[in-house]
Amino acid sequence: MSFLNFLISGISLGSIYAIIALGYTMVYGIAKMLNFAHGDVIMVGAYICFFAVSRYSLPPLVGILVAMVICTLLGIIIEKLAYKPLRAAPSLAVLITAIGVSYFLQNAAQLLWSSNPKVFPMFFQRMVSKTTPDGTVQIVPVNGIDLFGGELRVSYVTIVTILVCLIIMLALTAFTGNTKMGKAMRACSEDKDAARLMGINVNTTISVTFAIGSGLAAIAGVLLCSAYPTLVPTTGSMPGIKAFTAAVFGGIGSIPGALLGGLMLGVIEIMAKAYVSTQLSDAIVFAVLIIVLLVKPTGLLGRPVREKV
Amino acid sequence: MGQILKVEDINVYYGSIHAIKGISFEVNEGEIVTLIGANGAGKSTTLNTVAGLLHSKTGSVHFCDEPIDKLACHQIVSRGIAMVPEGRRVFAHMTVQENLDMGAYSRKGDITKDLERVYEQFPRLKERRKQVAGTLSGGEQQMLAMGRALMSSPKLLMMDEPSMGLAPILVEQIFAIIKELHKAGTTILLVEQNAQAALSVADRGYVLETGKIVTSGTGAQLLASPAIKKAYLGG
Numbered sequence: 001m002s003f004l005n006f007l008i009s010g011i012s013l014g015s016i017y018a019i020i021a022l023g024y025t026m027v028y029g030i031a032k033m034l035n036f037a038h039g040d041v042i043m044v045g046a047y048i049c050f051f052a053v054s055r056y057s058l059p060p061l062v063g064i065l066v067a068m069v070i071c072t073l074l075g076i077i078i079e080k081l082a083y084k085p086l087r088a089a090p091s092l093a094v095l096i097t098a099i100g101v102s103y104f105l106q107n108a109a110q111l112l113w114s115s116n117p118k119v120f121p122m123f124f125q126r127m128v129s130k131t132t133p134d135g136t137v138q139i140v141p142v143n144g145i146d147l148f149g150g151e152l153r154v155s156y157v158t159i160v161t162i163l164v165c166l167i168i169m170l171a172l173t174a175f176t177g178n179t180k181m182g183k184a185m186r187a188c189s190e191d192k193d194a195a196r197l198m199g200i201n202v203n204t205t206i207s208v209t210f211a212i213g214s215g216l217a218a219i220a221g222v223l224l225c226s227a228y229p230t231l232v233p234t235t236g237s238m239p240g241i242k243a244f245t246a247a248v249f250g251g252i253g254s255i256p257g258a259l260l261g262g263l264m265l266g267v268i269e270i271m272a273k274a275y276v277s278t279q280l281s282d283a284i285v286f287a288v289l290i291i292v293l294l295v296k297p298t299g300l301l302g303r304p305v306r307e308k309v
Numbered sequence: 310m311g312q313i314l315k316v317e318d319i320n321v322y323y324g325s326i327h328a329i330k331g332i333s334f335e336v337n338e339g340e341i342v343t344l345i346g347a348n349g350a351g352k353s354t355t356l357n358t359v360a361g362l363l364h365s366k367t368g369s370v371h372f373c374d375e376p377i378d379k380l381a382c383h384q385i386v387s388r389g390i391a392m393v394p395e396g397r398r399v400f401a402h403m404t405v406q407e408n409l410d411m412g413a414y415s416r417k418g419d420i421t422k423d424l425e426r427v428y429e430q431f432p433r434l435k436e437r438r439k440q441v442a443g444t445l446s447g448g449e450q451q452m453l454a455m456g457r458a459l460m461s462s463p464k465l466l467m468m469d470e471p472s473m474g475l476a477p478i479l480v481e482q483i484f485a486i487i488k489e490l491h492k493a494g495t496t497i498l499l500v501e502q503n504a505q506a507a508l509s510v511a512d513r514g515y516v517l518e519t520g521k522i523v524t525s526g527t528g529a530q531l532l533a534s535p536a537i538k539k540a541y542l543g544g
């Protein structure tokens with residue numbers, strides 16, 4: 001049963017990576033840039049939700065919504081102030097700017113919220129009354145379900161994370177496949193000038209992409225901190241890098257690729273931790289990445305660039 | 310017949326390269342006007358400047374008596390200019406149908422009539438409506454690029470070398486379609502390497518040489534001119 005346990009936690013961690021990877025992959029697909037500040041937007045989202053719930057006693061769902069709204073705005077503002085002026089600049093300049101924005105967000109968080117760890121509240125639990133052997137009735141929190149007589153334990157966070165990831169993937173697939181804005185996004189990611197000639201406002205489309213990615217980052221931040229409840233200003237950076245890796249792994253620019261890459265990365269990481277070595281798990285993850293990229297340079301679901309002359 | 314497009318003294322640069330040197334021309338409603346010239350003369354640059362993909366340092370561009378030279382491309386398109394870009398530029402990963410939908414992006418309201426019209430004009434596209442555009446043949450892609458531009462029901466249709474890389478039979482078909490569009494009242498600004506074919510359908514033409522207009526006249530005049538014959542029509 002322990003294998004199944006590891007698999008489920010791998011899928012759950014992978015779901016979080018997948019949601020974050022979406023932000024990288026969508027922005028890369030359209031703006032052709034790596035938004036390295038994306039991981040830190042996750043951290044901001046987690047902090048906003050933390051304060052909304054712990055300090056202002058808002059219900060968790062409202063806290064998540066507030067975090068999404070603020071991160072969405074933050075994403076749009078970052079794009080407007082930091083990246084839009086560099087639209088015509090070489091990609092190296094944009095990359096350095098993105099790294100700068102990342103440090104800016106981390107330092108701002110340190111100033112605003114200090115680097116003392118915050119303990120993220122438990123959202124996904126339910127209170128049940130339990131009769132103890134001596135006959136008294138107690139109300140205790142339960143944060144998961146036991147299966148197979150307690151051999152397999154699945155926490156609510158895990159279930160919610162996987163479900164949320166699936167819903168987001170389905171919603172985004174429907175959005176890019178069927179809506180006018182979604183199709184405009186695909187058109188921009190293929191050929192910006194041709195998209196302009198269709199009457200598409202490319203700047204607006206890029207803003208919308210940043211908005212969606214950042215809104216999702218807030219959800220990822222809350223899910224991440226629900227599973228690993230220590231919140232510090234650098235909380236987002238490692239998952240951010242892993243999710244970026246997941247996006248490359250799956251084929252950057254591809255939405256199903258982000259899902260596949262995220263899930264595989266999560267499962268490989270947890271399995272490596274469980275069966276090989278905790279210290280080496282990251283090295284193993286990246287070794288697998290390198291092998292995949294050697295065999296398939298565009299990632300698992302990435303499309304080779306082809307042109308017809 | 311009113312003037313639909315008036316370009317006055319535009320100068321366009323690529324960095325330090327001075328590609329368009331003070332060009333002026335106009336297109337009247339219902340006309341086919343063609344720009345011809347050798348490779349690198351500045352034909353595509355001119356069309357891209359009218360469409361707003363590039364901007365001129367001087368002069369002005371008026372469309373339906375309104376200045377458009379300061380507008381962004383998407384704003385110009387929504388005023389009624391469509392362009393079939395050089396090299397087709399269809400969205401390779403989108404289906405034929407989706408490409409046509411994108412053509413109607415700036416339109417409001419029902420587009421089924423226009424879609425039917427385009428499919429009538431290009432039956433081949435209808436057969437392949439679910440096919441991804443990147444897998445179409447070159448000629449089919451060209452038809453798609455034209456159909457896509459027509460989906461916006463433009464007042465002015467600009468085409469940049471629509472016959473490039475096509476078999477002679479397809480070139481004929483493309484020019485037949487251009488004539489048909491003309492008959493239906495569409496105003497067309499056509500850029501072509503194939504000067505013979507372009508001048509024979511055009512009402513008027515302009516000859517570009519290294520960023521300047523060197524000659525202009527009716528299609529028939531230019532076809533008959535010895536200098537043009539020598540330079541562009543192979544004798």
Ligand SMILES: Nc1ncnc2c1ncn2[C@@H]1O[C@H](COP(=O)(O)OP(=O)(O)OP(=O)(O)O)[C@@H](O)[C@H]1O
Pocket residue numbers: 323326328346347348349350351352353354355395502
């Ligand atoms: N992106 C660019 N950067 C620098 N120079 C350019 C660029 N595009 C075009 N040019 C230059 O501007 C001039 C005009 O180019 P343009 O593409 O308008 O020519 P054209 O008449 O369309 O030629 P062709 O018939 O080969 O398509 C050429 O000298 C070309 O080298």
Ligand SMILES: [Mg+2]
Pocket residue numbers: 352353354395469
């Ligand atoms: Mg050209």
